[in-house]
Structure formats: C-alpha cells, structure tokens
Amino acid sequence: MPRRPELHHWVPVGLLALGCALLLLARQQEVVPLVAPLDTTLPTTLLELPSRDQEISADERRIAGMSNYVLRMFGTDSVRYQFSVYVGYYEGQIQGSSIHSPRNCLPGAGWEPVSSSVRTVQVDGREYQVNRYLLANENARVVVYYWYQGRGRVAWNEYAVKWELMRDKAVHGRSEESLVRIVVPVLGTEEEADATGLQVAEQIIDPVFRAMPLAPGTPSTP
Numbered sequence: 001m002p003r004r005p006e007l008h009h010w011v012p013v014g015l016l017a018l019g020c021a022l023l024l025l026a027r028q029q030e031v032v033p034l035v036a037p038l039d040t041t042l043p044t045t046l047l048e049l050p051s052r053d054q055e056i057s058a059d060e061r062r063i064a065g066m067s068n069y070v071l072r073m074f075g076t077d078s079v080r081y082q083f084s085v086y087v088g089y090y091e092g093q094i095q096g097s098s099i100h101s102p103r104n105c106l107p108g109a110g111w112e113p114v115s116s117s118v119r120t121v122q123v124d125g126r127e128y129q130v131n132r133y134l135l136a137n138e139n140a141r142v143v144v145y146y147w148y149q150g151r152g153r154v155a156w157n158e159y160a161v162k163w164e165l166m167r168d169k170a171v172h173g174r175s176e177e178s179l180v181r182i183v184v185p186v187l188g189t190e191e192e193a194d195a196t197g198l199q200v201a202e203q204i205i206d207p208v209f210r211a212m213p214l215a216p217g218t219p220s221t222p
Contacts, residue, residue: 031092032176032213038070038087041211046200049074065097066090083184083196093175102146110137118156121201128154141186143193145201149208150177152215172216
C-alpha cells in the first residue's frame with residue numbers, strides 16, 4: 001500500500017501557490033525608510049558593557065542587500081567581545097534584496113549547528129518567541145538568538161514570516177523588515193550564555209521598534 005505523503009511536505013507548495021495568487025493582486029511596492037537611525041536608537045551600553053561598532057564590507061553588504069544596519073560588539077576587551085548585536089533593515093524586499101535566513105547563513109567557516117529551539121522573551125508584560133541556536137567549532141561554542149521584526153510584529157517561524165511578507169506586499173504594498181541577531185560566545189557555561197542572550201533580547205526589541213515605521217494601518221500620532 002503506498003504511503004501517504006506527510007502534510008509538512010506540502011507546506012512549501014501551498015505557500016508558493018498562495019504567493020503566486022497574492023502577487024497577481026499585489027499593489028505597487030513602497031520603499032519605507034527608517035523613522036529613526038539604528039545607530040542612535042539602539043543602546044550603546046548593555047548589561048553595563050560598552051560597545052564598539054564594526055563595519056561590514058561593501059561586498060558583504062551587497063550580498064546581504066540590507067538598506068541599513070548596525071553591528072555592535074559589546075565588551076571591555078578590545079579584542080574579544082562578550083556578545084554582539086546585529087540589526088539589518090530592509091526598506092523594501094525584492095529579488096536580490098531580501099532577508100537571508102540565518103538558518104542557511106549561520107553554519108560555515110567551520111561552525112556547525114548543535115541544537116536549535118524556540119525561546120520566549122518577555123518585554124513589559126508582552127511575550128515574543130525567538131529562535132535559539134547553539135553552534136560549535138572544535139572547542140568553541142556560541143549561542144545565537146535571532147528573529148524577524150517589522151510591520152508591528154516579532155516573528156521566528158520561517159514559514160509564517162514568508163506568508164506575512166507576501167500578504168503585506170499584496171494588501172499594503174509594504175515589505176520592510178529587520179533581521180535581529182544576538183551572538184554570545186560560551187565563555188563560561190551554556191546557561192550563562194543563554195541568560196545573557198535573553199537579557200539582551202529583552203532590551204533591544206523596543207528600541208528596534210522605535211527605529212522602524214509603524215505597522216500598516218496604524219494611525220500616526222498627531
């Protein structure tokens with residue numbers, strides 16, 4: 001008796017079909033700039049640690065396609081950082097200029113995924129879910145938290161992100177979004193690195209929202 005195909009195998013096919021239908025109805029896409037600069041809106045001190053900004057090369061920026069970004073290294077050591085925060089903003093996502101999933105970009109240069117999960121971050125009574133990865137390279141390990149933030153949402157699920165992107169493109173003509181990533185080297189225990197990552201996430205979600213445009217349909221304050 002032939003095996004029935006598993007449901008999750010049809011999810012990409014369904015998303016593609018829905019995407020094609022939405023694209024046929026899509027409005028002209030808007031380019032939506034930030035409402036405040038990332039470099040001044042994001043904290044320069046976190047967990048009482050100072051920071052320094054690191055520049056991303058022109059070739060890497062061209063490949064990544066972001067419109068604006070901040071890569072901030074936190075720590076008192078000028079060589080070794082205790083954690084880093086990256087926010088890459090896309091003011092309009094089109095072919096060749098859209099967010100690349102860290103699930104595909106994180107492994108590389110000897111780093112291999114060890115485990116992945118979803119964690120809950122609490123900010124002023126609100127709960128957000130974010131991705132958590134553990135990567136290893138020989139004896140070195142890092143904990144990585146990342147999520148997608150924009151158009152009024154914080155999202156972790158890749159399928160949900162793609163669906164919401166296609167829907168908002170079709171309905172509102174909007175596709176602006178940020179990729180937010182925190183990298184914490186495991187210098188002590190994994191639990192300590194996790195605690196650091198979660199504390200940092202709690203402190204940067206609202207600043208990222210303050211830099212970004214309001215969600216579609218949200219009335220601006222007079």
